[in-house]
Amino acid sequence: MDQSYWISSWIEKKKNYPKLQKEIQTEVAIIGGGLTGLTTAYYLSKAGKQVVVLEKDKICNHTSGNTTAKITSQHGLFYNYLLQSVGRKEAKQYLEANEQAIKNIAKIIEEENIACDFEWQDAYVFTQKPAEVEKIKKEVEALKYLGFHAEFMEQIPLPIQEKTKQIKENEINIQKKVLGAIRFEKQAQFNPCLYAQGLADKIQEKENQIYENSKVLDVKKQEDGYEVILEEGKVKAKIVVLSSHYPIINAPGFYFMKMYQETSYLIAVETKEPLWEGMYITSEQPTISLRTVKNGEKRLLLVGGMEHKTGAKIDLKNSYQQLEQVAKQLYPDSKVLYRWNTEDCISLDKIPYIGEFSNLWPNVYVATGYKKWGMTSSNVAATILTDKILGRKNLNEEVFQSTRLKPIKNYKELGNMVKEVSYSVLFNKLENIQEKIKDVKQKEGKIIEVEGKKVGVYRNEKGEIYAVKPYCTHLGCELSWNNLDNTWDCPCHGSRFTYEGKAIYAPAIKDLEKFYFPS
Numbered sequence: 001m002d003q004s005y006w007i008s009s010w011i012e013k014k015k016n017y018p019k020l021q022k023e024i025q026t027e028v029a030i031i032g033g034g035l036t037g038l039t040t041a042y043y044l045s046k047a048g049k050q051v052v053v054l055e056k057d058k059i060c061n062h063t064s065g066n067t068t069a070k071i072t073s074q075h076g077l078f079y080n081y082l083l084q085s086v087g088r089k090e091a092k093q094y095l096e097a098n099e100q101a102i103k104n105i106a107k108i109i110e111e112e113n114i115a116c117d118f119e120w121q122d123a124y125v126f127t128q129k130p131a132e133v134e135k136i137k138k139e140v141e142a143l144k145y146l147g148f149h150a151e152f153m154e155q156i157p158l159p160i161q162e163k164t165k166q167i168k169e170n171e172i173n174i175q176k177k178v179l180g181a182i183r184f185e186k187q188a189q190f191n192p193c194l195y196a197q198g199l200a201d202k203i204q205e206k207e208n209q210i211y212e213n214s215k216v217l218d219v220k221k222q223e224d225g226y227e228v229i230l231e232e233g234k235v236k237a238k239i240v241v242l243s244s245h246y247p248i249i250n251a252p253g254f255y256f257m258k259m260y261q262e263t264s265y266l267i268a269v270e271t272k273e274p275l276w277e278g279m280y281i282t283s284e285q286p287t288i289s290l291r292t293v294k295n296g297e298k299r300l301l302l303v304g305g306m307e308h309k310t311g312a313k314i315d316l317k318n319s320y321q322q323l324e325q326v327a328k329q330l331y332p333d334s335k336v337l338y339r340w341n342t343e344d345c346i347s348l349d350k351i352p353y354i355g356e357f358s359n360l361w362p363n364v365y366v367a368t369g370y371k372k373w374g375m376t377s378s379n380v381a382a383t384i385l386t387d388k389i390l391g392r393k394n395l396n397e398e399v400f401q402s403t404r405l406k407p408i409k410n411y412k413e414l415g416n417m418v419k420e421v422s423y424s425v426l427f428n429k430l431e432n433i434q435e436k437i438k439d440v441k442q443k444e445g446k447i448i449e450v451e452g453k454k455v456g457v458y459r460n461e462k463g464e465i466y467a468v469k470p471y472c473t474h475l476g477c478e479l480s481w482n483n484l485d486n487t488w489d490c491p492c493h494g495s496r497f498t499y500e501g502k503a504i505y506a507p508a509i510k511d512l513e514k515f516y517f518p519s
C-alpha cells in the first residue's frame with residue numbers, strides 16, 4: 001500500500017522499540033500505539049502510573065499516521081444532529097470536550113517542546129450545492145444555541161475559480177460558487193507522527209515502556225486483574241486500555257455489533273502556485289477535505305475524501321483519480337507526491353465510545369468510533385480515560401459513555417462464528433483447483449468456487465498465485481477484493497488482510513488460512 005506524507009516525512013527520525021517476548025507486570029497495559037494510546041500513556045505516566053504500551057506494528061503507523069491531521073471540533077455538520085439526537089447538555093459536552101482537546105494538544109506541544117509543524121488555522125465547512133445551504137444555516141443556529149460563536153458565510157478564503165467547463169457525470173467539480181459556509185476560529189493542524197514521537201519520548205523518559213511488533217491475541221480476566229496474552233509474551237496488569245482503533249476483544253463489549261468502518265483517501269500534491277491558510281471540508285457526501293502542509297520551505301496541498309464503507313463491492317480504482325481531478329481543477333500544474341488511504345470506525349449514533357469496555361469487566365477501558373476526527377477525539381479519550389483511572393470526575397464524559405448502546409446491529413453475524421469452525425474442516429480437504437484458477441488474470445483478485453467452496457485468489461504481475469480462505473477471521477463474513485490496494489476487505493466490520501492473508505486492520509487479529517499450489 002502507499003505511504004502517507006506523515007509517515008514518509010518521519011521515517012528517518014522515528015525511534016524503534018523492542019518486541020515483548022517475556023512475561024512482565026505493570027499497573028496499566030495500553031493496547032494500541034496510536035495517538036489515543038500514546039496520549040493516555042503520557043498523561044498517566046505524568047501522574048506517576050506505571051504503564052506499558054503494546055503496539056502490534058509500529059507506533060502511529062495505522063489510523064493516526066494516515067489522517068488529514070486536522071485538530072478541530074468542527075466535525076462536518078454535526079451539532080444540529082447532536083442537538084436533535086442527544087439534547088443540549090450532551091451536545092455541549094461533545095463540543096466543549098473537543099474544543100478543550102485542541103487546547104490540550106497545543107499545551108503538550110508547547111510544554112514538551114515537540115517540533116511537529118503545529119499551526120493555528122481556521123476551519124471551514126462549506127457547500128456548493130443549493131440543497132445543503134439550509135443544513136448549514138441550521139448548523140449555525142445549533143452552534144449559537146450551544147453558546148459557540150458561529151455565523152453563516154457566503155464566501156471563504158479558499159481561492160476557487162468558478163468555471164463553466166463541462167464536467168463528466170460522476171466527476172467531482174470544485175470549480176463552482178460557494179453557497180454557504182461556517183467558520184470555526186482557532187483550530188489547528190500538525191504532523192501527527194512527529195507529535196506521536198514527541199509523546200513517546202516523554203513516556204520513555206518516565207521509565208515506562210513501549211513495545212512494537214507485539215501483537216496482542218487476547219485479554220483474560222483473572223482474580224487480581226487481567227492477563228494480556230501476546231504472540232510471544234504476556235503482561236499482567238491491574239488496568240487495561242483498549243485503544244487499538246477497533247477493539248480486538250469481541251466479548252464482553254460486543255463493539256462489532258455497534259460499529260462499522262469506512263475507508264477514505266488522501267493525496268499530497270505540489271504546485272508552483274502560492275498556497276493558502278485554513279482547513280476546508282465540503283458538507284456533502286462524499287466529502288472533499290482540503291488543507292495545506294509545510295514541506296521544507298514550501299507547502300503541499302492535501303486533498304482527501306471519497307469515503308465508502310470498507311469492503312463494499314465497488315471498483316475502487318478511481319478513488320484517487322477523483323481527488324487528483326479536484327487538485328487539477330484548483331491547480332492545473334499539480335503533481336501528486338504522496339497518496340494513501342485510511343480506515344475510520346463509526347459508531348451507530350456517530351458519537352465515539354469512550355469509557356468502560358463492559359460492565360462485566362471492571363478496570364478495562366475502551367476508546368473507539370472517532371468517525372474521521374481522531375486528532376481531537378484521541379485527546380478527549382485520553383483525558384476521560386486518565387480521569388477514570390485516577391478516580392477523577394470528568395465533566396464531559398457522559399456523552400461518550402461507551403456502554404450506552406446495547407448491541408443492536410445484525411445479530412446474524414454471531415452465527416458466522418459457528419459456521420466458521422465446521423466450514424474450515426471441510427475446506428482443508430480441497431485439492432487440485434488448478435483448472436479453476438486459470439481464468440484469474442495477472443494483477444487480478446477474485447473469489448472462485450471449487451466443489452461448492454470458495455477460494456480467494458490473487459495473481460501478481462509475475463503470474464504467481466496467492467490463495468486464501470476468503471472468510472474474515474473475526475466473525476466469518478465473506479471478504480471482498482480491493483482492486484486498489486490488492487487486499488481482502490471485510491464488509492461486516494472493516495477488517496483488512498493483505499493478498500497473502502496477513503491481518504492488517506482490526507478487529508480481526510488472526511491471519512487468513514493460506515493455500516499453496518505447485519507451480
Ligand code: FES
Binds near residue numbers: 472474490
Ligand atoms: Fe468482523 Fe470481518 S471484521 S467479520
